[in-house]
Amino acid sequence: MNLLGKTVLEIKSLIEKKKISYNELWEFFLKRIKKYNPRLNVFLTIVDKKTNKIPIAVKDNFCTKDIRTTAASLVLDNFIPPYESTVTKRLIDNGFSVIGKTNMDAWAHGSSTETSDYRPTKNPWDLERSPGGSSGGSAAAVISYLAPAAIGSETAGSIRGPASWCGVIGLKPTYGRVSRYGLIAMGSSLDCPGPLTLSVKDAAYILELIAGKDFFDATSSLKEKEKYSDFLNKKKSYILGIADDYFEGVDKETEKKVNEAIEIFKKMGHRIKKIKLLSPKYAISVYTILQRVEVSSNLARYDGIKYGNSRQNFKEEAKKRMMLGAYTISFGCFDAYYKKAQQVRTLIIQDFNEKFKEVDMILSPTMPITALKLGEFKKYPFFGEKMDVLAEPAAVAGLPAISFPVGLDKNNLPIGLQLVGRYFEEKEILNLSYQFEKETEFFGVIKKGIERYSD
Amino acid sequence: MDKKDYLPIIGLEIHIELKTKSKMFCQCQADFFGKEPNSQVCPVCLGLPGALPVPNKKAVEWTILLAKALNCQINHFSKFDRKHYFYPDLPKGYQISQYDQPIANNGFIKIYYEKGLEKKFRIRRVHLEEDTGKLIHQGEETLIDFNRSGLPLVEIVTEPDFNKSEDVKRFLEELQVIIRYLDVSYADMEKGSMRLEPNISIKKLKTQNLKLKTNEIDNLPSYKVEVKNINSFRFVKQAIDYEVERQIKILEKGEMPKQETRGYDSKKGITYSQRSKEEADDYRYFPEPDIPPMVFSSQEIERTKLPELPYQRYQRYLKNFSLRQQEAFLLTRDKKIADFFEEVNNKFQTQSQKLSLKIDNSSQAIANLIVNKKISLNLDVNQFVNKAITLLLPKKTDKELLKKVINKILTENKKAVSDYQNGKKNALMFLVGQVMRELKGKVEVKEVIEELNIRVRS
Numbered sequence: 001m002n003l004l005g006k007t008v009l010e011i012k013s014l015i016e017k018k019k020i021s022y023n024e025l026w027e028f029f030l031k032r033i034k035k036y037n038p039r040l041n042v043f044l045t046i047v048d049k050k051t052n053k054i055p056i057a058v059k060d061n062f063c064t065k066d067i068r069t070t071a072a073s074l075v076l077d078n079f080i081p082p083y084e085s086t087v088t089k090r091l092i093d094n095g096f097s098v099i100g101k102t103n104m105d106a107w108a109h110g111s112s113t114e115t116s117d118y119r120p121t122k123n124p125w126d127l128e129r130s131p132g133g134s135s136g137g138s139a140a141a142v143i144s145y146l147a148p149a150a151i152g153s154e155t156a157g158s159i160r161g162p163a164s165w166c167g168v169i170g171l172k173p174t175y176g177r178v179s180r181y182g183l184i185a186m187g188s189s190l191d192c193p194g195p196l197t198l199s200v201k202d203a204a205y206i207l208e209l210i211a212g213k214d215f216f217d218a219t220s221s222l223k224e225k226e227k228y229s230d231f232l233n234k235k236k237s238y239i240l241g242i243a244d245d246y247f248e249g250v251d252k253e254t255e256k257k258v259n260e261a262i263e264i265f266k267k268m269g270h271r272i273k274k275i276k277l278l279s280p281k282y283a284i285s286v287y288t289i290l291q292r293v294e295v296s297s298n299l300a301r302y303d304g305i306k307y308g309n310s311r312q313n314f315k316e317e318a319k320k321r322m323m324l325g326a327y328t329i330s331f332g333c334f335d336a337y338y339k340k341a342q343q344v345r346t347l348i349i350q351d352f353n354e355k356f357k358e359v360d361m362i363l364s365p366t367m368p369i370t371a372l373k374l375g376e377f378k379k380y381p382f383f384g385e386k387m388d389v390l391a392e393p394a395a396v397a398g399l400p401a402i403s404f405p406v407g408l409d410k411n412n413l414p415i416g417l418q419l420v421g422r423y424f425e426e427k428e429i430l431n432l433s434y435q436f437e438k439e440t441e442f443f444g445v446i447k448k449g450i451e452r453y454s455d
Numbered sequence: 456m457d458k459k460d461y462l463p464i465i466g467l468e469i470h471i472e473l474k475t476k477s478k479m480f481c482q483c484q485a486d487f488f489g490k491e492p493n494s495q496v497c498p499v500c501l502g503l504p505g506a507l508p509v510p511n512k513k514a515v516e517w518t519i520l521l522a523k524a525l526n527c528q529i530n531h532f533s534k535f536d537r538k539h540y541f542y543p544d545l546p547k548g549y550q551i552s553q554y555d556q557p558i559a560n561n562g563f564i565k566i567y568y569e570k571g572l573e574k575k576f577r578i579r580r581v582h583l584e585e586d587t588g589k590l591i592h593q594g595e596e597t598l599i600d601f602n603r604s605g606l607p608l609v610e611i612v613t614e615p616d617f618n619k620s621e622d623v624k625r626f627l628e629e630l631q632v633i634i635r636y637l638d639v640s641y642a643d644m645e646k647g648s649m650r651l652e653p654n655i656s657i658k659k660l661k662t663q664n665l666k667l668k669t670n671e672i673d674n675l676p677s678y679k680v681e682v683k684n685i686n687s688f689r690f691v692k693q694a695i696d697y698e699v700e701r702q703i704k705i706l707e708k709g710e711m712p713k714q715e716t717r718g719y720d721s722k723k724g725i726t727y728s729q730r731s732k733e734e735a736d737d738y739r740y741f742p743e744p745d746i747p748p749m750v751f752s753s754q755e756i757e758r759t760k761l762p763e764l765p766y767q768r769y770q771r772y773l774k775n776f777s778l779r780q781q782e783a784f785l786l787t788r789d790k791k792i793a794d795f796f797e798e799v800n801n802k803f804q805t806q807s808q809k810l811s812l813k814i815d816n817s818s819q820a821i822a823n824l825i826v827n828k829k830i831s832l833n834l835d836v837n838q839f840v841n842k843a844i845t846l847l848l849p850k851k852t853d854k855e856l857l858k859k860v861i862n863k864i865l866t867e868n869k870k871a872v873s874d875y876q877n878g879k880k881n882a883l884m885f886l887v888g889q890v891m892r893e894l895k896g897k898v899e900v901k902e903v904i905e906e907l908n909i910r911v912r913s
Contacts, residue, residue, distance in 0.1 A: 063498075063505045076504065083498045085505060182498075182505040188744035218509045218746050293741055297537050300548025301502045329739040338741055 003028050005450040007199045008149045008206070011054055012095070026050040029099055033146050036453060040122045042141045043100035044070055055099035056091060057147035059138050061108055062193070063182040064088050064098055071184045072116040073106040074313040075302050085182020086214045087151060087193045094209045099147055102137030107299065107318055108153065108186045110134050111161055111384035112377045115317045120374055123165060125413055125449060129371040132162035133384075138196045139166035143449040149206060150196045155187045156287050157367075157391030159194045160403035164366035164416025167405045167445045169433070170196045171203045172391075174424050175398030176221040178207075179214030185298040187291035188219075190395055198446055200404070200434040204228035207426060223424055231427040232434040237269045240419075241359030243277040246390055251369040257407040257415045258365045261436070265363075268439055270432070273359050278351045282344055283392040284385050289328055289341040290396075296325025349397045356422045361429060364390050366403040366416035394420045402429045404436065405445035414445050461706065462658040463699045464675060465623060466615035469630065470608050471521070471640045472586060472648040473514050479585045479607035480508030480551065487602035488646065492591075500605030502546030507745050510535070514583060514607035515749065517639040518558050519759050521609060522581040524633050527562030529756045534748040535583075538738045543599055544588040552610075554740040557582035558749075564633075566625045567766065576626050577614040584608050609640075615654070615675060620695035627651060627691060632765045636790045644688050653695055654679045657702045657712070678714040682726055685719050694719040698726050768793055776800065776818040785826050795832065795839075796825055802840045820847050857890075857898060861910055864889045875911055883907065 001020055003011070014020045030048060037043050044060050045068045058064065061071040063081035070076045088098060105115040113136025114120040121136045123129040124144040131140040135152030139162035142150050152159040154172040163170025171194045178193045185191060195206035211225040242262070247255055262272060299322055304311040314322075328337035355362065367387060377383050385392070394401045400423070403416040421429040441447075478485050481499035498506035519529055536554035562578035586606035591598045611630070617623050631649060634642040642649040656676040680702065685694045697719075702712045717726040742748075763771070765787050772783035787793045800821050807814060814820060821843060824830050830842045864886060865872055875882035883904070890903050 061505075063503075069504070071504070079504070081498075081503070081505075083503070083506075180505075181507050184504040185507075185745075216509060217507050219507075219744075294744060297539060297549055297739075297741070300539060300541070301504075301546060303541065303543075303548060305543060306546070326739060329741045331735070331737045331739075334741070 004454055005145060005198065005447065006148060008054060008056075008197065008202045009199070011148055015054070022052045023050060026055060026099075029055050029147060032144075032453070033100065036144055036146060039127065040124060040140055040144055040146075041119055042102055042121055042137045042144065042146055044068075044072065044103050044116075044118050044137070045101040047098050047100055051097040053092070053095050053097035055147055056096045057100050057102050057138055057141040057150035058088055058091075058098050059104055059135050059150070059152050060101040061104060061153055061184040061186075062088050062101075062151065063184070064101065067098060067101065069101065069184070070118075071107050072104045072118055073315075073318070074117045075309050075311070076307055077117075077309055077313075079307055081182075083182065086179035086216060087182065087210045089182075090210050091151070091206075096209075100141070102135070102141050102150060102152075104137055105134035105317070106315060107184070107295070108134040108155060108158055109295070109317045109321055110377070111157060111387045112372070112374070113137060113162075114374060114377055115315065117313070117315065122374075123371045123413075124452065125167065126371065126411070128373055129413070130165070130374050130377070132165035132367070132371065134158040134162075135170075135196065136162045136166075139163055139168055139170065142166070142168045142196050142198060143446070144453045145450050148198065149202055151193060151206075151210075152196050153183055153186075153191060153193045154391075154395065155190045155192075155291060156395035157388030159192075159196060160366050160391050160401060160416070160418055161388055163196055163403045164405075164418075165371040165414065167408075167414030167416075167442075167449045168196050168198060169200055169203050169405075170194065170403045170416075171207060171426070171430070172395070172401050173207060173211065173426055174221070174400040176219050177211050177223075177225070177400070177424065177426065179210075179212075179217040179220045181214055181216040181220075185294070187294040188298060189294060190287070190291060190398075192395075198450075200430055200437050201229060201232060203402070204232055204427075204430045204434075207430075211426075221424070226427050228427050228430055231431055233438070234431050236428075236431060237271065238360040238428070238432055239271045239273050239358070240265060241273050241275040241277075241355055241362040242364070243275050243362065245277060245279045246362075246364035249368055249389075250365050251409075253409040254365050254367070254369060254415050257409075258363075258417050261406040261417050261440075262363065264436070264439060268435060272363075275355050275359060275362070277355060277362070277393070278348055280389050280393050283348060283396045284389055286341045286344045286348065287392045287396050288385055289337050290345070292321050292325035293329050293338055294325070296322045296329070345396055348393060352393070352397050352399060360421070361432065362420040364418055364420075366390060366418040370409050370411065370413035370415060390418065394418075399423060400426045400429060402433050404433055405442045406440075407443050408445060408448070414449070460660050461703050462660055463618050463695075464615045464656050464658050465617035465620075465695065466654045466679075467611075467613040467617070467623065467626070468652040468654065468681075469611040469613075469627070470650040470652075471611065471634060471642060473517050473607040473609060473640050474648070475511055475513045475517070475607055477511060478605040479511050479514055479583070480605055483605065485606055487606070490602055492598070492600035492602060495602045496604065500546070501601055502548075508551055508585075508743075510746055510749075511607060515558070516759065517607075517637070518581065518583045518609050519751070519756065520637055520761065521634065521639055522559030522562060523759060523761055524637055524764060525559075525562040525564060525578050525581065525611070525630075527559035527578060527581055529559050529751060530556060531751050531753070531756075532556060532748060533558045533751070535743040535746045536740045537743050538584075538740055540736070540738060542587070543597070544590050544604070546588065546601065546604060550585060550587065551743055551746070552584035553582035556748075564626060564629055565766070566622070566629055574622065576616045576622070579612045579614050580610075581612075582610050584610060617653075620692040620699070623651075623653060623695060624688070624691050627688065629765075632788055636762060636765055638790075644686060647686065651685050651691060652681055652683055653685075653698075654681050655695060655698050655702065656680065657699065657706055659706060678712055680712060680714065681716045681732070683716060683718050683729065684721075687721070690719060690721050693721075693724055694726060697724060701726065765790075776822070777816060778819055778822050782819065782822040782826050786822055792825065792832070795836070796822060798836045799825070799839050799843065802836055803843055806840055806844065814847050817847065853898075857894070857902065857906055860890055860893045861903075861906060864893065865910065872911055883911065886911070
């Protein structure tokens with residue numbers, strides 16, 4: 001049986017019907033990993049141990065018990081966690097097993113997977129290009145089909161960005177919907193774990209498993225999680241908000257494909273409404289300050305004493321962030337930077353809440369351009385932040401959002417569209433995405449991507 | 456200049472380790488005393504990558520209770536903050552503490568002195584934080600034990616209201632008694648569950664006149680010295696007096712004491728410089744993003760009910776039991792002893808009513824028995840009451856019986872009688888003993904001696 005491109009739910013059904021065995025399943029993926037990983041550099045650690053569970057790829061910033069976890073930094077080169085993150089624990093308890101830990105920007109600092117201390121991951125669509133980041137390894141693992149699905153984490157754009165550049169589905173849940181326990185902290189007030197998948201159904205299914213209150217994370221929500229997959233394909237027409245500021249500086253081809261998608265949404269019976277949102281540039285400033293502050297604090301524990309490797313192993317990006325973060329909360333600076341950023345954050349939240357009275361979701365391109373060549377990022381300071389400009393407002397506000405493919409550009413690189421929903425309304429954005437998937441099959445983007453790695 | 460020209464200005468920072476079952480932010484057992492090093496740790500209190508703190512509800516409730524007992528105002532909105540500094544016993548590189556919005560502010564403790572005098576010492580703030588690990592220095596090596604890491608610690612900061620080490624000691628004693636009444640901490644200085652760090656500076660008074668103008672007191676010296684490692688009640692006075700003396704000597708030379716942290720060496724009875732604090736520390740506080748802020752409604756704060764506190768109990772003892780001040784004070788210093796007193800007293804009253812015994816001011820008599828340790832406090836209440844009855848009841852001696860027994864003893868011990876008559880004084884006591892034994896102690900010794908004396912001499 002050719003398993004190529006089978007979704008998690010399809011695999012589950014094949015197993016249940018005894019069409020394939022777990023052994024065959026693992027043989028299949030381990031063989032592919034052996035073949036393609038050296039080319040793509042997707043995995044930092046491969047778990048070559050077959051289980052009677054469905055393999056899943058997990059970003060290397062989730063602590064996995066007895067499996068090396070590095071956050072792609074040499075500081076943690078030989079760190080083997082004695083405990084399991086809540087996300088991986090819930091996956092393991094529900095029939096999944098980690099097949100490998102995926103590459104990422106070191107400490108998730110970046111949008112290209114190039115700051116990894118273990119060399120960048122290559123974009124499976126073009127090996128000269130970046131897969132996006134920081135969950136670049138997870139997105140690449142899915143589109144090259146080295147795993148049927150992957151877990152990533154997002155602080156601002158780190159799931160949606162690589163999903164867009166690799167042509168897969170990336171879901172960033174509401175902040176607090178999925179526990180952060182065991183996720184190596186980057187920006188604690190922003191970090192969200194989420195799935196990267198080949199189908200919307202898979203995204204809904206995985207979210208169902210990992211979401212919900214966790215008594216090990218005080219910021220996880222008490223709100224009951226929902227049966228997201230039951231809600232898919234609900235006949236519902238939505239009002240979709242579009243803001244001009246979210247199309248500013250967006251590449252023409254990207255804009256064109258997103259506009260074509262908007263036409264399809266209209267045809268499907270959804271209404272489009274122009275809205276005015278706070279310019280996303282404010283989110284960049286807020287995000288940069290808050291994230292740097294939290295980074296400077298969260299990395300303080302890697303003092304060169306406890307994990308066996310010296311602090312010399314921190315590279316430029318981490319050091320810059322720590323310095324900037326430490327500065328912004330040092331004596332006399334707190335009010336001018338941190339406090340102000342929190343105030344603007346509140347304004348951004350209020351702005352979204354206002355607009356969500358008029359519209360059900362906000363639609364925009366996920367990334368302003370398609371995948372960049374490796375090395376481009378280094379040329380510009382804060383380039384990552386600029387790349388993530390469209391993803392940052394939702395991240396700063398803690399709103400749920402999804403990215404899915406809407407076509408390829410002339411270089412055969414995927415273009416992503418994102419939907420941002422109201423707090424805890426993952427089911428709505430998943431429902432609309434599913435409707436769109438049924439209507440368009442994402443223009444065959446996912447299929448084309450996987451076929452590049454057939455055999 | 457005379458010493459009278461100098462006024463010590465002392466403020467206190469006191470840390471109280473709460474005796475909750477689990478640690479402040481994780482499920483680890485909190486009672487670490489005597490446990491094998493690093494046996495009570497988890498990803499959270501070791502600060503492992505990805506671990507997150509979840510606050511202990513009991514610790515928050517107890518902090519509110521304690522703050523209420525210290526007459527503080529409980530804040531409706533409070534949050535945790537991260538306090539950053541580098542030290543090997545601090546696993547995360549920051550301590551979860553509270554900065555600008557502590558659980559409580561603006562309280563006080565009143566100290567009652569002899570002759571109705573009382574002094575009030577103000578409390579600036581009460582906040583909750585986590586304890587650090589413990590460094591153990593062994594020759595060239597330093598080991599770290601994280602069993603203590605993450606224990607709930609309440610920090611109490613006073614205003615610089617103290618001028619005398621004696622007051623500091625009294626304040627601490629009162630605080631300790633209050634805390635033990637609340638049963639939220641062992642508050643044991645020797646074991647480190649109560650720690651004192653006084654901030655000491657000396658104010659030079661411009662006038663010889665001891666009647667100070669208020670603004671002169673409000674105007675604080677430009678430096679302060681923090682003293683650490685005072686790990687016993689015994690050393691509180693000593694350490695402060697030494698430091699005050701030291702600073703005055705410097706001032707007398709026309710110099711200014713340095714702003715610094717000094718340690719107290721209890722063996723030598725001196726303080727020594729540990730760390731210069733010329734520049735203010737920058738802890739880069741910011742709100743702890745892993746813990747949502749705490750909001751307490753007025754009802755919630757109201758719901759925290761204080762038990763009877765030592766001073767109230769003292770007053771009640773004066774009023775209800777007509778105790779003398781000294782015994783009332785001593786009894787109420789320890790809640791367990793005060794409880795025991797009340798139980799014994801209750802039982803004693805009913806018992807003596809049943810037996811229609813009459814004892815003047817029996818509560819005071821029982822208080823005396825307890826305070827003077829006339830009867831072991833290890834006895835249970837019933838045993839104690841029985842003993843108290845035999846001790847306190849005036850004994851009615853059966854004169855006939857006494858005479859009969861003395862007759863018997865004198866005939867049986869002729870040798871002792873003649874010994875006594877020949878001047879061996881000890882022999883009388885032997886006879887007394889024999890009589891007492893025969894009567895199983897049911898007579899007053901005094902009467903036995905009197906009676907024997909008459910009989911032997913004759």
